[in-house]
Amino acid sequence: MQLALSTLGCPDWDLERILSVGRDAGYDGVDFRGYRDEIDVTRHPLFTDRADETRSRLESAGLSISALSSSITLCETDDRAAHVAEARRLVEVGDTFDVDRIRVFGGGDPEDRSRAELARAGGETMREILSIDGAENFQWVLEMHDAWTASDDCQQLLDELPADNVGVLWDAAHTIRLADETPRETLDALGDRIEYVHLKDAVYEPDHNDATDDGYVYAVPGEGDLPMADVVAALRERGYDGWLVFEHEKRWHPSIADPDVALPAFVEWFRDQR
Template identity: 55%
Template sequence: MRLAMTTLGCPDWDVETAFTRASEYGFDGIDFRGLQDNLDITRRPEFTSDIDQTRGLLDETGLAVSALSSSISICDPDSREESVSTAQRLISIAQELDVEYIRVFGKGNASTQSVSEMADEGRETMDEILSLEGATEIQWIVETHDHWTRSDECRVLIDRIDSPCVNVLWDVGHTARVSSESPAETLDTLGSTVEYVHIKDALYDPDHEYAMDDGWRYVAPGTGELPLAETVDLLRERGFDGWILFEHEKRWHPELPDPEQAYPEFVEWFAGLS
């Protein structure tokens, strides 16, 4: 398994700092979910006019871009045109930087549509995206997020799209915390469709000042209640050799530790699991 860090966890860092420190801390790659003041990296010079410099930083550090994490919502028909346009820009970046994965969300309108109807929307959007030049050379990973945190429902979406280029990004916090699934239940349902994994820990502490709406708050890996060690053990047993991303959400939760503390602590914690 390879370790990646997300730029969600270091919203103040420029791209050179991100690469330098990721290498220093012992990560194998960086997942770009925005950079500094812009969540859409396709609007940043580091990924457009100055992409050759970014490529040079990759080569110098020996790191990989583990994924480009987009805001594309494939099950939302109102955003389909923008989703396809964004996908086209991301494909160009992925080709320049040898990126294998692009993350997308499912989303959709669960108040007016069934899971099956939303899955149909997802298939239609992905059909358009996969018709773009270069799209089938990339793995499009749908996160277990929003309306798709239950593994059986996420499986409906993946099976409906029915393409070897579309698989699952398993966010363990969502399946365990939101949908109350054990890691074994999730893996039994999603199986080999899991291509990429997000982990972070959380504690149910509804009276804490930083508790989220559901009463949980994020804490350092290994100090909360989510089954992270069990997840890693099961993935190893099943021969998973893909990316494990520490999703440190400093951008959304500024009260969390600074990346200079959180990222090396994660690498040390993960090493202790082996």
């Protein structure tokens, strides 16, 4: 497996620090989910006007972009035009940096519309995105998140999406905490579609002021309650050799461990999983 760090974990760092720490810690790539004050990297000069400079700096550090993580939500039709416009920008940036994957969400509220209706709307949005020139050259990975976290729910949306162009981003912390699935249950259900994996650790502390909605606080890898080792073991058993992304959500939860500690700790923890 190749290791990538998500820029969610270091929202205050400039590119030089991201690349130097990533290189020195032993990462292979960077998943760009925002850069400093801009959550949409397609609107930042480092990825547009100064893209050649950024690409050169990545190459010098021996790092690649594992994916561009968008804010696109396929099933929210009121914002479809904006999502398609974002997709068009992502295709342009992805072409410049030889990116293979772009992350999208499902989104939508099953209390407002049925899952079947939401899934059909998601399929319509995805087909519109794929009509963009060059969009078919990417794998668009659907994160197991929000209304589509459980494997059965995710499969319902996948059934409406073009299989040749859309895979699954397995966020293992979500399926374990929110869908009550073991790693092997998720892999048994969706393993053939999983093309990208997010991993993070957390401890159950519902009274913490920076806890998630389900009461967890993100932790330094190996110091939390989540069965991260079981995720890696299950992936290896299945022969997965793609990207494993450490998604330390410092941007959303500022009190959790600083990136200087957490980012190197993930690589050290992973190397112990032999």
